[in-house]
Amino acid sequence: MLALFTMAKEKSVYSCQSCGYQSPKWMGKCPDCQGWNTLVEEKKLEILETRTFHEESLSPIPITKLSTQETFRTSTKIKEFDRVLGGGLVEGALVLVGGDPGIGKSTLILQALDAVAKQNIPVLYISGEESLDQTKLRAERLHAGSDSLYLLSETLLEKSIQEIKKLKPKVLAIDSVQTLYTSELDSAPGSIGQVREVVARLLYLAKREKITTFVIGHVTKEGAIAGPRVLEHMVDTVLYFEGDGGKSYRILRAVKNRFGSTNEIGVFEMSERGLEGVENPSELFLSERPLNAPGSVVVASVEGTRPMLVELQALVTPTTLALPRRTTMGVDHNRVSLLVAVLEKRADLALYNHDIYVNVVGGLKMQEPGVDVGIVVSVASSFLNKALDPQSLFLGEVGLTGEIRAINHIEIRAKEAARLGFKHCYLPKSNLKKLKSKIPIEFLGVSTVDELIRLIF
Ligand SMILES: Nc1ncnc2c1ncn2[C@@H]1O[C@H](COP(=O)(O)OP(=O)(O)OP(=O)(O)O)[C@@H](O)[C@H]1O
Ligand SMILES: [Mg+2]
Structure with missing residues (x-):
């Protein structure tokens, strides 16, 4: 049983688009990150929610009374990816994936989802950035395709959640969080308020429905995941996909991982057939x-x-x-x-x-x-x-x-x-x-x- 209490009230705040600082009035310079002209008005219906994942958590229970199930991990069959995740996908985990434009974020996630789908596990890839045809073209290049791999081109969060609840996938990917928006907020898709709310709702869904969720995020000029740092605190795992301009190899690094070490890296090479793991990086x-x-x-x-x-x-x-x-x-x-x-x-x-x-x-x-x-x-x-x-x-x-x-x-x-x-x-x-x-x-x-x-x- 789940409990969800909601209360709503009208409010308008000015949010810094680069660091997430909030102020009740407009200012030319953000006092937190010192950025000029970064404060944007966000008229919002603030939703004050008490989000709980299980009814038991409403009252304290001794730790010894909790049943201990070993974390079940699903392998993505991509050795380098599993290594960075700490041994595979964890049920209900929310993983944020960041990286420069064109580095191969969509490719990596599509490959991983396809490998999971091939084990007869239903997976859903929601793209707000590319049309279904574009995604299908990429899938063909990667030789990906399985009856359990579902695609959806959608940017409205509420509609996406509806479809997720209908399909009940075990693994979900959102490409990208900046394109998804909720109709409950007035601000534009990709703004701090939207991104934060979208991730909060996806997190809630991931935990409640036990869906492993990948959320792809754009990065800023400085290389951080666009949106406030709070995003990194909310999610279970943060992965960065890095590469060196013209070179074909890429490095996947976990900067935060609640289910594994953050020291492990994955080395890939981008080829015609997609990303291939490099077993011997020294060579x-x-x-x-x-x-x-x-x-x-x-x-x-x-x-x-x-x-x-x-x-x-x-x-x-x-x-x-x-x-x-x-x-x-x-x-x-x-x-x-x-x-x-x-x-x-x-x-x-x-x-x-x-x-x-x-x-x-x-x-x-x-x-x-x-x-x-x-x-x-x-x-x-x-x-x-x-x-x-x-x-x-x-x-x-x-x-x-x-x-x-x-x-x-x-x-x-x-x-x-x-x-x-x-x-x-x-x-x-x-x-x-x-x-x-x-x-x-x-x-x-x-x-x-x-x-x-x-x-x-
Ligand atoms: N036929 C091909 N052969 C080799 N590499 C290719 C081929 N087609 C695409 N690529 C590589 O894939 C990259 C694009 O990958 P992908 O779309 O997954 O990146 P992304 O990180 O999702 O980008 P974006 O930020 O635009 O969403 C290209 O930059 C290129 O390096
Ligand atoms: Mg992409």
């Missing part, structure tokens, strides 16, 4: 590596439980500027400045009159400190114009006194390198002492940046 990222080129180095990062070898490149050139340029892509700018300072002070490299560019090949973003040694070595390599041994891997975090500090997951990183034919692995001395497993790679322990630079050049 993909190292495929175009120039051998014996100064400034190029291979580092290993661990995303969740999966190691990935990636090429890092640095270019150091004499500058004519009073303030030398420090440009980074894929690694933190401040981190690079700090490491350059360490190199100057601890390894006596005169970098102060040089421009420095550091880039992670393939458009990946690397945030973990385990790549510090790789950055230091690539900058030194370019500065000294001496290439590094292409079969060496560099691991470790660098401290301000120039010490090389231990990092975690050394063994899985080294194993991946050995698998790809690497012969040497430079690692923190403190890690070397604890190393147990037999990996066919030569381990060389180093304790300071200075020692490492002398050893390799």
Whole structure:
């Protein structure tokens, strides 16, 4: 049994379209996000609802009295997608999927829905962006098609909900949340108020009817999912689909997941037949590596439980500027400045009159400190114009006194390198002492940046 109490009253508010700030009067500048001219009037019939999912939750019950059913997960048969979701689709979960225009959001979701439909599970794909013909064309390209996959082209929320209740799908996709609108609000589709209300209603439906729901969202110029941050708080899982402009591969990342780890990433390649999972991303990222080129180095990062070898490149050139340029892509700018300072002070490299560019090949973003040694070595390599041994891997975090500090997951990183034919692995001395497993790679322990630079050049 469900309980739903509603009360309604007329109200008009001004909502900031970029951050969701609300004010009773109009202002030229949003006091929260400082955006100009972002406040828009939203006349609305405010619905004050007490939404409860189960009658039992109306009164407190001891946790031990609750029956524990193991979360049942449905596999999408797309290994990379399941991995990011934490092992498959969870009943009643609401998943928000964001990503740049044209990155492949609709493709990914349609492929996943089709794979579920092929297991004779009814699924519904509601598109407010494309006509049924367009969706059918895409489905043909993906070789998707199953009697259990239903399509609907609709933008009115109330009508969509009516159809959902009639069809009773197990999995639902909304493409996109910005095109869906409720007739209860006056504001335009895609406005903050609409988006928030649409997601709230879908969430209610997902929990009540136990429908796994995917909601595709557009992203803003800054790359966040358009609409207020509150959206990310409301849903169970937030996935971002990223890619590097012209390149064909894409990375799916969970930034929030109530049913799994947020460290796992999925790597896909966009092809004529749609998105295909990449089982060995290291091979993909190292495929175009120039051998014996100064400034190029291979580092290993661990995303969740999966190691990935990636090429890092640095270019150091004499500058004519009073303030030398420090440009980074894929690694933190401040981190690079700090490491350059360490190199100057601890390894006596005169970098102060040089421009420095550091880039992670393939458009990946690397945030973990385990790549510090790789950055230091690539900058030194370019500065000294001496290439590094292409079969060496560099691991470790660098401290301000120039010490090389231990990092975690050394063994899985080294194993991946050995698998790809690497012969040497430079690692923190403190890690070397604890190393147990037999990996066919030569381990060389180093304790300071200075020692490492002398050893390799
Ligand atoms: N025949 C094809 N071969 C290879 N790639 C294709 C082909 N057709 C489309 N694509 C790729 O699919 C992408 C479009 O995918 P999709 O429509 O799923 O993106 P989206 O993220 O949903 O975009 P939007 O934000 O417009 O909804 C194109 O940018 C292109 O990279
Ligand atoms: Mg789309």
